[in-house]
Every structure is written in structure tokens, then in C-alpha cells.
Amino acid sequence: MKEFIKRRKYWIIGGVILLALIIWRANSGNGPKYTVAYTVAKQDVKQTVLATGTITSQSNLNLSFKNGGILSKINVKVGDKVRKGQVLAMLDQRDASASLNQANAAVLSAQANYQKVKSGASQPEIAVAQASVDAAEVTYKNAQNTYTATQSQQKSLVASAQGAILNAGLQAVVESGSTTVSATVTGTYTGTEQGRYRVVLGTSGSGLRYNLSGIEGYYSEFQRGVPAKIGNKGLYITIGTTGTLNAGDSWIIDVPNTQSSTYITASNSYQSALQTQNQALVTAQNAVDSARVALTQAQANLNLKQSLARPEDLAAADAQVKTAQAQLQAAQNQYSNNIITSPIDGTVTSVDLKLGENVAPQKAVIVVLDQSSLHVESNISESSIALLQSGQKIDMTMDAFGPDRHFTGEVLSIDPASTVLSGVINYRVISSIPQDVDIKPGMTVNLVILVNEKTQVLAVPNRLVKSNSHRYVTVLENGNIKETEVTIGLSGDAYTEIISGLSGGEEIVTSIEPKK
Structure with missing residues (x-):
């Protein structure tokens, strides 16, 4: 009896297990199907901007003559290494040399005059000035005497003419x-x-x-x-x-007797005498005034030569020196404008010159490149430019070296003004590039610019974060599938940071199919 009860117990337990298996099998065959896509864990979240650029030299200089003329000398060829200040080419300098020599002479003359003014007049010069004063005094006294004699003479003539008119036919x-x-x-x-x-x-x-x-x-x-x-x-x-x-x-x-037959004749004679008197006195007075001015000038010149140099005279002489020096500088500039010198240390990459040819002004004839100042220029669209700032790190590859050779640089500058390329608004971005003998201007560069990064934060792949009225992920928990609301942080290229809603270890599912 006890054994039967014991066996019955086993049968009951086995039946229960069998029934559970049947129910489970039934549920597994008709329930929703899903795929576990990701187990929540900590990841590095990176946000980047992709771009393509070109290697350019910061000092890729097109050099030209400021003046036009006949080429008389060329000192370099393509591939030559040149130093800053080195003369590369020269035009005919004969006219410029003559002007330069003339300007030099003008400076020396102005400087000598300044020293002369500063030192004052010599004794012979003072003696000549004194003789001029003496002569001017004699001339002035003679003019005064002439005026007095003329005045007396004309007064007598006028009085005589006046007497004639008053006595005419009384x-x-x-x-x-x-x-x-x-x-x-x-x-x-x-x-x-x-x-x-x-x-x-x-x-x-x-x-x-x-x-x-x-x-x-x-x-x-x-x-x-x-x-x-x-x-x-x-x-x-x-x-x-x-x-x-x-x-x-x-x-x-x-x-007078105006009815007299001689009155009109006498009156005319009187008027003529008055006019003659006026003219004679004016002429005599002008001679006096001129003599006085000449005497004043002669005396002033003597005083000037006897005195020390005045500050204003020194200033005027100094101004003449400065003017001559400025003209000399202009002549030197004209001379220099006939010469091309290298403004940098670099390499000659182009020479478009022939000896004896007539070279036009401002025409680029020599190109010098500074390979020590290479950088990358790229155009970034307006949709991405707000993410960029100076100092951001860049991973670079170049078409010339293949995808496996990487270079590191950083953003140097961002142009504030936009350019339009094929109808798209872009901004020019300058980036650094390592100095490498294999890198040459004109090479194409592929840039991955790291604009934001968070290390070891809870994150899930971008494709698993969904949204309707809120952000959520689909989580498998104890065999059940549920939508879990999450708060996200940085959205990177592959992963999205999870700030709240998950704690790590959760299984995120995808490819959910409903029950049949």
C-alpha cells in the first residue's frame, strides 16, 4: 500500500512536468519571435564630422616684378632651394641706378646746407651784406631828396598855373x-x-x-x-x-573871370599842371618806397648773417634734408622694384622667364613654396560647421598612401565667411598636418574630425533607440518583452549615451514578430 502511494506520487509529479512541457511548447510555438541584439554595457561614444581636403602650403608665393622692363639676370631654376632675401631675378637697372645716384647727391647737398645754416655766415658774407646795406641807404636818401625837389618844383608849377587862371582877363x-x-x-x-x-x-x-x-x-x-x-x-x-x-x-x-577869352586855356593848363604834379609825386614816392624796402631787406639780410641760426631756419634746412631722404627712399624703392627676392626659405616650383625678354609688371614669373608650412584646406557644410571649433583632433588618411597609413592633426581655424559650392553653403577650415617628406602640396586628404567624445558610459547602438512621444528601447526581462523609456545624452556615430532608464546588463531585442 505504501509503495502504491509512493508510485502514485511519482506519477502525479511526472504528469505535472509533462503538462508544463506541453504548455511551454505550445507557447513557444505561437508567441512573438524576437532577436537579442545587444546587451547593455559601457562604451566609448564618439561624434565625428567627415570631410575631404587638399594639402596646401601656407606660403605658396607667386612672385612678380613691381616694374616692367628687360630681364637682365635670372639666378634660379625649378627645384632650387632658396633662402629668405636671396636675389632670384633682376631687370635692367641703368635708369634706376642713375635716379638712385641723383637722389644720393641731393641728400648730401641738403645735409651740407643744413650744416651751413647751423654754422652761420662767414666774415666775407657779412662784409658783402654790409656793403649792400650801405648802398641801399644811399639810394634811399637820394630817393627822398628827389621827392622833396619834385614836390617843390610841382608845387611852384601848379601855383603858377593857378595864378594864370585867376588873373586871366580880369x-x-x-x-x-x-x-x-x-x-x-x-x-x-x-x-x-x-x-x-x-x-x-x-x-x-x-x-x-x-x-x-x-x-x-x-x-x-x-x-x-x-x-x-x-x-x-x-x-x-x-x-x-x-x-x-x-x-x-x-x-x-x-x-577868376570865367567870361574871359583866355579863361578856358588857363583852366586847361591848370588841370594839366595838377595831373602832372600827381604823377610826378607818385613816381617819386614809389622810388622812395622801393628804396626803403630794399634798405629794410638789406638790413634784415645783414642781421640774419650776423646772428646765430634761428630754430625756424634749422627746421627748414632739416625739412629739406628729410625731403631729400624721402626722394632717396623712393629711388631705392624703384631700384628694388626691378628685383625679385625670395620672401621665405623654400623651393622654386616654377620659373616663367627668359633672359632679354620684356617682362610685364605684376605678372607672376616665379613661384616659391615653403614645404615646412603645409596645412589642409577643406570645405565643411553649414549643417556640420556649428560642431567644429579650433583645437579638435583629426584622424587623416591620404589617397596617395592608402587607408592604412594614418596621420594626426587638429583644427587650426574656421573662416567666418561662407562660400557657395554647387549651390551648397560651405565654410573653409584650415587644419594642421604633420611634417613628412612624403607629403606634397595638392594631395587629397580624408578627414575624420572628432567633435565630441565620452568614454566608458552606458550606451546602446543608435539603431536600437526608438522614439514616439519619448525615447525608448525594447528590453527582454524574465522572458517578457517591454518598452523601457530612456534619457539619452551624446549621440555618436555608432552609439547613443544612456543617462537614465538602464543600469547595464539589460538585453535589448529587435526583429520582434507578433503571435500567429
Whole structure:
């Protein structure tokens, strides 16, 4: 009985196991199918930018003559090593040499003049200046004397002409209705005042008298037929002896007598005399002024030679020296513009010259390359340029050496301005390249630029990170498949950093097929 119970127990246990196997088999045949793709672990996450560039020399120089002319000398050929400052080629220098010599002479002349000004005048020069002053003084005094004589002479001539006009045809004219007795005027009028004399007769106890008014006031007794003085200016009046005189009879004498037949001639002579006087005095005064200026200049020149050099004179002489030196520098530049010298240590890679040919200015005729300053130039699209910055490391391979030979460089600079190539906006990036005798300008370079990196962080392959409203991965846990939300960090070229949601060791599945 006990053995039967024992066997029954075994049968029950076996049945349970068999039933579990059947159920498992049924589930495994009809459940979803999946593939375990990755077990979560720590990885190095790297983000890179790929580019292609070209080896270029920082100093690949096209050299030319600044002037044009006939080539007279060429000192290099292709492949020659040259040093900085070495003369490579030269144009005909005859005209430039002449100009340079002339400019040198001008500098020496200006420097000698500066020393002369600084030292002052010699005794012979001072003696000559003193003689000039003495001569100028004599000339000035003579001009003054001439002016005084001219002034006196012309004054006399004008006075004479003025007297002639005032004395032209003087006559005593009877006032209307007063008397029929005539009177004559004699003598010479010595005054300068123009106007009218009025002679009026009167009586006195002993005989006749007259009263004078107008230009002068005067009275005097007179006898008919005898000249009587009219005032004090040289004129006399003679009352005729024919006719009856009565008190109150009067005569008028106009000075000048504009009705006289000689008045116009005398007036013209007077105006001519005034004009002549003015011209003569102006000429004499100009001679005085010129002599005074000449004397002042001679005295100033003497003072200058007797004095020490003034600061302004030294400054002017120094300015002449500097001007001559500047002209010398210009001549030296013209001379140098006919020469090509190497601005760097390098190698001649091109020579486009023949002796005796006429070379055009600014035409590139020699190329010098500095192989010690090679770098890589590449164009990076605008979609990637924001990831780049100076100092980032670069892994390089070159088509000339195959994919197995690697070189290391770094980003040196990024152009701020863009260029458009085939409709795509790019930015030029300059990168360093190791110095290697095998590397030559023009070679093609393949660049892998490391823009970001995190080492040994939880990460999963990029293809296993999915998203809808959030980021998630598909995890196999205890035989069940579930979507696990994750927070990601750096997305690299192959892996994505997982910041939260996974802890490591989880199995990520893919290729899930639903139940049939």
C-alpha cells in the first residue's frame, strides 16, 4: 500500500512536468519571435564630422616684378632651394641706378646746407651784406631828396598855373545902371581865394574915395586916371577920366573871370599842371618806397648773417634734408622694384622667364613654396560647421598612401565667411598636418574630425533607440518583452549615451514578430 502511494506520487509529479512541457511548447510555438541584439554595457561614444581636403602650403608665393622692363639676370631654376632675401631675378637697372645716384647727391647737398645754416655766415658774407646795406641807404636818401625837389618844383608849377587862371582877363564891370565911367584892372592877383570884389564910390572932405567889399574889405581915396590899390593881393583899379562920377557908382571884379577869352586855356593848363604834379609825386614816392624796402631787406639780410641760426631756419634746412631722404627712399624703392627676392626659405616650383625678354609688371614669373608650412584646406557644410571649433583632433588618411597609413592633426581655424559650392553653403577650415617628406602640396586628404567624445558610459547602438512621444528601447526581462523609456545624452556615430532608464546588463531585442 505504501509503495502504491509512493508510485502514485511519482506519477502525479511526472504528469505535472509533462503538462508544463506541453504548455511551454505550445507557447513557444505561437508567441512573438524576437532577436537579442545587444546587451547593455559601457562604451566609448564618439561624434565625428567627415570631410575631404587638399594639402596646401601656407606660403605658396607667386612672385612678380613691381616694374616692367628687360630681364637682365635670372639666378634660379625649378627645384632650387632658396633662402629668405636671396636675389632670384633682376631687370635692367641703368635708369634706376642713375635716379638712385641723383637722389644720393641731393641728400648730401641738403645735409651740407643744413650744416651751413647751423654754422652761420662767414666774415666775407657779412662784409658783402654790409656793403649792400650801405648802398641801399644811399639810394634811399637820394630817393627822398628827389621827392622833396619834385614836390617843390610841382608845387611852384601848379601855383603858377593857378595864378594864370585867376588873373586871366580880369576886368572891372560896371554894375547895371550905376555909371558910364569905365574902370580898368591892373597888377597880378597873388591870392588863391576865388570870389568877387565890389568897388563902390563915396566922397570925402578932400576928394573921392572908394569902399571895397567881397574877397577883401578895404577903402581908400583915389584920383581919376591914377591906379588905386585894391586890397592887399596885388590888384589895382584905374577909374577913367571921362564921364561923371557920382557917389554910389560901383564896379564888379570877378576872380577868376570865367567870361574871359583866355579863361578856358588857363583852366586847361591848370588841370594839366595838377595831373602832372600827381604823377610826378607818385613816381617819386614809389622810388622812395622801393628804396626803403630794399634798405629794410638789406638790413634784415645783414642781421640774419650776423646772428646765430634761428630754430625756424634749422627746421627748414632739416625739412629739406628729410625731403631729400624721402626722394632717396623712393629711388631705392624703384631700384628694388626691378628685383625679385625670395620672401621665405623654400623651393622654386616654377620659373616663367627668359633672359632679354620684356617682362610685364605684376605678372607672376616665379613661384616659391615653403614645404615646412603645409596645412589642409577643406570645405565643411553649414549643417556640420556649428560642431567644429579650433583645437579638435583629426584622424587623416591620404589617397596617395592608402587607408592604412594614418596621420594626426587638429583644427587650426574656421573662416567666418561662407562660400557657395554647387549651390551648397560651405565654410573653409584650415587644419594642421604633420611634417613628412612624403607629403606634397595638392594631395587629397580624408578627414575624420572628432567633435565630441565620452568614454566608458552606458550606451546602446543608435539603431536600437526608438522614439514616439519619448525615447525608448525594447528590453527582454524574465522572458517578457517591454518598452523601457530612456534619457539619452551624446549621440555618436555608432552609439547613443544612456543617462537614465538602464543600469547595464539589460538585453535589448529587435526583429520582434507578433503571435500567429
